[in-house]
Amino acid sequence: MGEALSKARPRPVELTRDTIQEFMQRYDTVVSDLDGVVWTPVRMIPGSKEGLESLRAAGKRTLFATNNSVLSSYKKFERLGYKVERDEVVFPAIVIADHLQQIGFKKKAFVLGVEHFKSFLREKGITVVPERQCPEYLEENLASYLKAIQIDPEVGAIIVDLDININMLELSQAVNHLRNNKDCLFFVGASDTYVTFQDNKALLGPYHFIRLIEQCSDRKPIVVGKPGSMMIENYLKKIHNLDLKRSVFVGDTLMQDMGVAAACGMGKLLVLTGVSQLSDLDDCDPSLIPDYYIKSLAEFSNLLAPAGKS
Ligand SMILES: [Mg+2]
Numbered sequence: 001m002g003e004a005l006s007k008a009r010p011r012p013v014e015l016t017r018d019t020i021q022e023f024m025q026r027y028d029t030v031v032s033d034l035d036g037v038v039w040t041p042v043r044m045i046p047g048s049k050e051g052l053e054s055l056r057a058a059g060k061r062t063l064f065a066t067n068n069s070v071l072s073s074y075k076k077f078e079r080l081g082y083k084v085e086r087d088e089v090v091f092p093a094i095v096i097a098d099h100l101q102q103i104g105f106k107k108k109a110f111v112l113g114v115e116h117f118k119s120f121l122r123e124k125g126i127t128v129v130p131e132r133q134c135p136e137y138l139e140e141n142l143a144s145y146l147k148a149i150q151i152d153p154e155v156g157a158i159i160v161d162l163d164i165n166i167n168m169l170e171l172s173q174a175v176n177h178l179r180n181n182k183d184c185l186f187f188v189g190a191s192d193t194y195v196t197f198q199d200n201k202a203l204l205g206p207y208h209f210i211r212l213i214e215q216c217s218d219r220k221p222i223v224v225g226k227p228g229s230m231m232i233e234n235y236l237k238k239i240h241n242l243d244l245k246r247s248v249f250v251g252d253t254l255m256q257d258m259g260v261a262a263a264c265g266m267g268k269l270l271v272l273t274g275v276s277q278l279s280d281l282d283d284c285d286p287s288l289i290p291d292y293y294i295k296s297l298a299e300f301s302n303l304l305a306p307a308g309k310s
Pocket residue numbers: 033034035036037251252253274
């Protein structure tokens with residue numbers, strides 16, 4: 001029976017010279033992830049720019065949705081020499097800041113995230129706490145720990161993203177604000193287990209910290225980053241009038257990228273230059289199995305070149 005079930009699992013189609021035309025006819029818009037697809041934290045993925053240019057030259061609109069609010073993707077695109085408009089790239093910080101502005105949020109936001117993330121909230125006039133200059137050293141006894149946990153009634157939202165300087169006291173503060181104020185909003189940007197793998201190192205993401213806050217506060221966050229659908233539904237779809245059935249999401253992770261595509265009813269294309277590999281498809285949730293896979297974005301240059309030129 002196990003064998004019968006595994007045989008029933010759908011398998012993705014590899015994009016080749018034989019299958020590329022079907023793919024191109026199916027979709028008008030390509031929404032792509034960035035880390036692990038276009039670049040890594042320290043280098044460009046070879047041929048990614050040319051692959052994107054080939055898609056554009058073939059008449060496809062290219063948009064980008066990343067869970068990375070740590071750096072400026074616009075600046076990276078500028079250095080790459082690939083022209084994008086600001087509203088063609090979306091990341092959780094901008095969607096959360098827009099949302100809080102739209103609901104007329106006037107309280108303080110308690111943010112476990114990096115300064116670049118916080119800057120988008122401040123641009124909308126939102127007061128962000130804690131103000132962190134350098135790590136606070138707490139005396140190592142429980143009385144000091146207890147005294148240091150301050151609950152500010154003016155805090156109206158807890159926001160958690162990748163926070164490279166995360167610490168025990170601030171995790172406790174986040175939990176205690178949620179436990180003490182049932183009206184306190186709770187948003188999550190990125191929720192990735194791993195940001196990336198590079199040079200034999202796994203860069204941990206915020207996933208397990210988010211689980212900790214959820215479990216200790218007994219609250220469920222609104223997940224704004226992928227696999228949550230807000231970046232697509234509330235931002236790219238609205239601004240660019242997307243027909244999601246005619247759009248394909250290109251990404252390197254099953255959970256986040258194929259997950260958001262499934263949540264939004266988009267096509268799914270997995271690239272093998274990042275976190276997930278074909279072997280991961282054997283035991284993943286069937287809804288995350290991509291429709292197509294391709295070795296890298298660079299392959300589009302070959303597949304879309306006139307016959308004989310590849
Ligand atoms: Mg990625």
